[in-house]
Amino acid sequence: MSNMVQFEHQSVMPKEVAELLVTNRQGVYVDATLGAAGHALRLLETYPEIRLIGIDQDAQALAQARQNLASHHNRTTLVKGNFRYMTELLASIGVRQVDGVLFDLGVSSPQLDQRERGFSYQQEDAPLDMRMDADNPITAFRLVNQKSEREIADAIRQWGEERWASRIAQFIVRSRQIEPIRTSGQLVDIIRAAIPASARRSGGHPARRTFQALRIWVNDELGSLSDGLDQAWRVLGPNCRIAAIAFHSLEDRIVKTRFRDWQHENQARLITKHPLTASTDELKENPRSRSAKLRVVEKLPG
Ligand SMILES: C[S@@+](CC[C@H](N)C(=O)[O-])C[C@H]1O[C@@H](n2cnc3c(N)ncnc32)[C@H](O)[C@@H]1O
Known part of the structure; x- marks a missing residue:
């Protein structure tokens, strides 16, 4: 392109x-x-x-x-x-x-196409940013790595309308205890692992709803x-x-x-x-x- x-x-x-x-x-x-x-x-x-x-x-x-x-x-x-x-x-x-x-x-x-903005779940090594306004101090990285499991689960459920929100939040918190989650690719892998294989077969890309939720959260x-x-x-x-x-x-x-x-x-x-x-x-x-x-x-x- x-x-x-x-x-x-x-x-x-x-x-x-x-x-x-x-x-x-x-x-x-x-x-x-x-x-x-x-x-x-x-x-x-x-x-x-x-x-x-x-x-x-x-x-x-x-x-x-x-x-x-x-x-x-x-x-x-x-x-x-x-x-x-x-x-x-x-x-x-x-x-x-x-x-x-x-x-x-x-x-x-x-915005979706620019890798470094981090909006897309299709860009593997993009930083977890998702800010529309570069002056906004809140990034997806901060939310994913600093918010409590409960807050993350609530956000994914509410703004992503994702039924596996609790499991995804649990997997995120478990993973960030080992190392910070820095890229969209890492996050996609975590979401994939959290959603049971049978559920992954329908409903489009497994990370779509979580990414939507994070974007809504970052930008209020x-x-x-x-x-x-x-x-x-x-x-x-x-x-x-x-x-x-x-x-x-x-x-x-x-x-x-x-x-x-x-x-x-x-x-x-x-x-x-x-x-x-x-x-x-x-x-x-x-x-x-x-x-x-x-x-x-x-x-x-x-
Ligand atoms: C879907 S695009 C608009 C496309 C435009 N109508 C066109 O035809 O080219 C949405 C734009 O709104 C901006 N935007 C979204 N929320 C905003 C907000 N709360 N305040 C100001 N701009 C916002 C985004 O940065 C983005 O550039």
Whole structure:
């Protein structure tokens, strides 16, 4: 694979996002998860008069996005930070109200593909890092080597929805007593040994759920999402929308519940009664879109 290919990220449901997010063709929009700027570019190209504020907590992603958005630099402002502090980040550039916010959750393909980031269970000798934000002091190495067996088991069960969580935690603690667990390859071997062979035959890669749990833990992804949605709601103008793409049930549950709560409080109407999923054509081209669910909500005036 060339470097160029490794840095590509295929955006999920770009057409649907562009159609459903924008209600004001001269408005200001926030892409809270800018990544490689695929969605951002689509929005800027579809609506030549909008302004776009791109947020990402990953400095490398922002640098890549800056290049990809170079031809629209006069209509874009990029900000490094966690979207859970969105009101503060926007205030720092003098923005108090916006016309729409997009969340395309999780990690990007470039993050997964870069071995040294340690996100992937397929990269054998990668360091156990998994931070989206290099300034975050918590790494997967720290959690795996320092947290109690109980905390590790709870995290793997809760955020990985892994039925063998207790055994995996037990094997991790036993193994780190001999030597620290430094690489993704070591961790994959430990997980393999912990899951009985009969159970390993189904459910995809045995380490998938544990890696998901660790990634969520390192980046406090669910706490950030919860805060981020509330912050987006605060800065959102009347008749404006939030669009959120979730990639697993834990994320989607948070989005769904928050949108429903606002609806029940008569503050919002749901634009998507049921989540949208990728078309068959998109599924063929982009396997990452398989688990994606897009929900859109609109803030009512008043
Ligand atoms: C799936 S990618 C976005 C891809 C982008 N929509 C595109 O089309 O190219 C998610 C991005 O959001 C960023 N991210 C995830 N959680 C974040 C958070 N809490 N605050 C800021 N950025 C976050 C990640 O670093 C990653 O670059």
